[in-house]
Amino acid sequence: MYNNPSNAYREMAVQTSSPARLVVMLYEGAIRFLRESVSAIQSKDLAHKRHCIDRAVAVVQHLESTLDLERGGQVAVDLGRLYSYVNSRILEGSTKLDVAPLEEAIKLLNVLLTGWEGIANREGTNTVPPTVKSAGGFQLHG
Secondary structure (H helix, E strand, O other): OOOOHHHHHHHHHHHHOOHHHHHHHHHHHHHHHHHHHHHHHHOOOHHHHHHHHHHHHHHHHHHHHOEOHHHHHHHHHHHHHHHHHHHHHHHHHHHHOOHHHHHHHHHHHHHHHHHHHHHHHHOOOOOOOOOEOOOOOOOOOO
16 A cells, blocks of 8 residues: 555545545545546546546545534535535436536535635644544545
């Protein structure tokens, strides 16, 4: 795993990041996988499209599973609904080989990413935002 310096760097970044920064990394990963899937659809590389879609769906599902509905209240509930919608757009784009739903998912995730970047930039390194139970435990490389 550490044979690749890029993987070692990412692993260290994950281990030393705040919870909000981890959420930012997850959004960045999902967006990267979706962009790659759009490119794969356009180039008719269905194997790579499937891989990227699988990874993007896994990231969004992970984000949804880490929501803290007790502490996060209505914001966490709304984020859960949005994550479900984003996943439905990803799956529609994948099954229909249509980039428009994937691009919509990218736009929505970019809006959320901007908000989480703001939270990450304002918080201390150990503060867990009330909408997130834990963001760790997810691998973005691959």
